[in-house]
Amino acid sequence: MTRRLPRKDVVIVGLGWTGSIMAQELTEEGLEVVAIERGPWRDSPTDFPPTYMQDELRYRIRHELFLRPDQTTFTFRNKMSETALPIRSWGAFMPPNGVGGGGVHWNAETWRFLPTDFVLKTHLTQRYGAKFLPPDITIQDWGVTYDDLEPHYDRFEYLCGTSGTAGNLKGKVQEGGNPFEGARARPYPTPAQDQPFGYMLFAKAARELGYKPFPQPSGNLSRPYQNPLGLRLGACTYCGYCEWFGCANYSKASPQTTILPVLVRKSNFSVHDNSEVIKINTDASGKRATGVTFVDTSGDQWEQPADLVILSAYSLFNVQLLLLSRIGRPYDPVSNTGVIGRNYTHQTTSTAVGFFDNKKFNFNPFIASGSIGMCIDEFNGDNFDHGPHGFVGGGYCGHVQTGARPIETTPVPPGTPKWGAVWKTAVRDNYLSSVKSGTGVHGSFYAYRDVYLDLDPTYKDRFGRPLMRMTIDFHDNELKQNRFITDKYAEIIKAMGAKQVVKDYRTGPYDITKYQTTHLNGGAVMGTDPKTSAINRYLQSWDVPNLFVLGASAFPQNAGYNPTGTVAALAFWAAAAVRNQYLKNPGKLVNA
């Protein structure tokens, strides 16, 4: 039996970055806001202390901070013609769980997308012609521009205290920053992090090859900082336990360090943790959300009525809930109709390992932060002429190694046996004198007709509901893009003085067992046309005006950057629309 709770103005599904941003904004309006989070409450001194956080086995190998597949998972296949099988143990990505969501254990790489990324279809068609684009590509314009989002990127960066060097201030290109970035109104709130040896060497080599390297924008702060909400962060100490791990000393931007302590003090905010929303409820017309139903750990079902529903549960779970709640028309790739599940994308990454003379080079690779690194952006987006190359898209590349935790960092030259005395010696001889970034090449993943999400016909979750099915494979376009950039990247590493560079291109088929970022996007994309988007430019559902869907599920396609900066900017943008427009006049913000 479902028990009904007292009505709230707003219910927020999932208390990660976007849920926290929206909760903070809407509570400032005096609204009664409740957040329902599937996972546990998390807090720095009690959950990420330096007494045991530095544990590669527990947090990286055994994924302790992440969702357990037996709580929910997905099925996977490359092609529509195949049978999807359950992802029984995580590999290619790690879905977050718990208050703070992915913001707890991200690397804090805080990028903005390029202006051209937001008008991708228009721009590429104009520059190269429609025939240049791969067949079956379904890229779209977003419905917002970089200029729309600039103030919101700024807000997020100042919320976090992001450390970086501006590359373009009000249209003027700045030395030392990314010359390709969109114009920003003001500098980063804190200076870029100091870069250890290997990263400086990469930058030097890149410069010598004619590139313009710049420090990766970092949410691991270079100095203590107080954000606009009054919260204080410390300076990052380069522990090398960033992604997969919570930060023990308040120096990584997360909902915990930048929003939650202020939010929790408000009398008009509360959060239910360890409570899973299983359905967004709508009225008989299906055009109005009435709240959500959730289940707590005792198995009791509760209904939380609310006037406004914010779905901020991480991209995949947003789409899953929309499908299970029958909101929006499910996508059918055969007839090419429907929108929920359409334009699902990931990221195209690869790396190259550099081996150096250990008598001359000692990189101390364990001294690193999650967003340390020197990068070049010459090969991102449409920053170069793609005409001769026969693909579209691109990515940044750089020496962005985030640590050297030894279970996963034992690079040995090709041909080395995988075990035995020779292996042991090779590991010993190369550990300190090699460079190995996880995602040295971080490329775009555009959208295609046959890469999508829907409900699985066979496998069920613990409530007996269908799992969501992912049909995803690489297209030639992305593999070509990756090969091109990886070759360029390897040249720079060679120029650093490596005695050997081993390229590890991204190759197909898409492999669900190999980790390649948790940058999963799309499935409930934003746009100007309800036939090809689930939400409008304000992230408001076309079908249910009192439902907003925040997160990377809104991306029509993925760009060549880590998504969180753009995810958060969109959340601030949507919050502004709710505060300034929707609350004054609830209803459709866009007529289409």
Place this chain on the structure above:
Amino acid sequence: MRKLKTSATRLGSALAAATTLIAPLPLQGGQSDPQAFAQIERGRYLAVLSDCTSCHTVPGSSQPFAGGRAIETPFGNILAPNITPDRETGIGAWSDDDFDAAVRQGVRPNGAKLYPAMPYNAFTKMSRNDVLAIRAYLNTVAPVRNAVVADALPFPFSVRAVMGVWDTLYFTAGEYKPDPNKSAEWNRGAYIVTGPAHCPACHTPKTFLGGDKTNHYLMGSDLQGWFAPELTDDKSAGLGRWTADDVVAYLKTGHNRISAATGPMAEVVSLSSSNMTDADLKSIATYLKSFSQPADADPPAPIGPKDPRMVAGHAIYRDQCSACHGLDGRGAADLFPSLADSSVARSEDPATQIRIVLRGARSVATAAEPTAPGMPSYGRQLSDAQVAAVLTYIRNSWGGAAKAVTAEDVASARLALASRWD
């Protein structure tokens, strides 16, 4: 102040002359006029200075002043009474004289003595006007029906008459007398500290009967498993390194460049001092920073870096503590306390240090400083000898010098703390 006459019975008593307000027969107890906003507001603020809420409200309760909170004393727990205007279970039926006698003399209406857990020996410094203003404010608080059983101490302390002896030894009635040689600001600070805010109640060491050791004014005291540090100007264990601004920042926000309020002091900050006016905070700072005692003729020498405890402590510090407190011991202003400057770190009694390391701690959140950074618990990772070593190291580093902490200190603290709920 205005005098109000109404058509109701005029109360011809000394009280009327003193309070300047004449009210009709009241619906609640006492003689205050519920519409005398100025008096009520003054009383509200005095209640903030006195931190009545803290003892008389169960933490987190939505019923302020309803009593029932257990106040720990060395002699046992005392339940704080209900001081809402409820006539049966609160003080609604008390007269103003009753209230004044309780607050400034420690006597109940039936003549029974209050335990000095109620710091009447500090509140005596307030004037009758002050106390009646507090009464006027309390009269406006929602009455709560909550019968608190007050007699909880073991024999012989359950015999309240025993308090008569205590009073003889430790209680001197009398309002605060300004020192004409000091500024108005200093006097205001002295009044607040020794009167309503009753700082010596925790920060002056106590005799075995729980009275102040008056020769050791504000030289620190242990209570509830903590050590409340010295508020003298001692550069090592007192406020010697704090500027007046540091004092103000700490009381107002709970944090400053050196320290952070936690434990019982977190409550003082959040319920009391963060709600004081800036002028009052400055007065307190002026007063506290006015002490000077002669520098130690024979300051203790620091334990040298080659001492095995220092060597071990340095290793632990480098590997663990430096993550937040920095390689130089200076932490980060308003975020991680500066151990190099910390008086808590160099107090003779290491109870607070040991406790924080073993159990962890959460510092206070205020509107000005909402972060509330927390220290993790080290009780499981570190053995007694290791805790003792790292504390000894911290106490004797960065220009500091203090007695070593021993493994036995830590072991007995662990035992004592094991049964604590907080």
Place this chain on the structure above:
Amino acid sequence: MDEKPVTPTHLSRREVITGSALLLVGASASRAEIIMGHLPWAPNAGNPPLAATSGPWLFFSAAEARAVEALADRIIPADPETPGGKDSGCAVFLDRQLAGPYGRQEGLYLRPPFQSGAVNQGAQSAAGPAQHYRDGLAALDRACSSKHGKVFAELAVNDQDAVLQALESGALKLDSVDGKAFFEQAIKDIQMGFFADPVYGGNRDMVAWKMVGFPGARYNYLDWVNRHNERFPLPPVSIAGRAEWTPKPG
């Protein structure tokens, strides 16, 4: 909008007993709670890992343990500078792991139907690591007995290496078990034990970390960020500390 009166940062026991709405969060809370008003906190909070303790095997039989120790010593042979897999505790590591949640596949999605698929669709077997090791070690010993008349642990070191090379190449097939996959997993797990924190039983005395120069569970490197191309001098430390943490007597 006015703020609720700020409540103290710790909670009274009274509250917990009467079950008021503001609840604390202890270690690994798995009950659903409502959080409002202040950040939850409790003393002694935290959830450190369960350290592997020395003692009898928790998972392996004596025969299995001998086989795993021998495997560990071939995957990571001893040399004058660094102990081998056995002496560095890799078999102990694997034993404790298999006896624990990893062995039991805790947290994984184990609902049927189990169908085999492509390699890139991931493992699809109901049997987890615990079962795979039981089956694999037994099959390995059977193969060695049948070929050499001795179980794996009793073979001369050169013969052990030859067996493993044959497993790796596929030249040697085990009955009823995919020998190649079994050995690949063993390599992964033994090497994992070698490099994991010593609290888990392997990497005893941090020998693996000393071998490569990894400083372990350190947190603050600020004084070394800008010291380029210099050897980091401090010894490694585990989350359980290091010997130098305990004061030397006298």
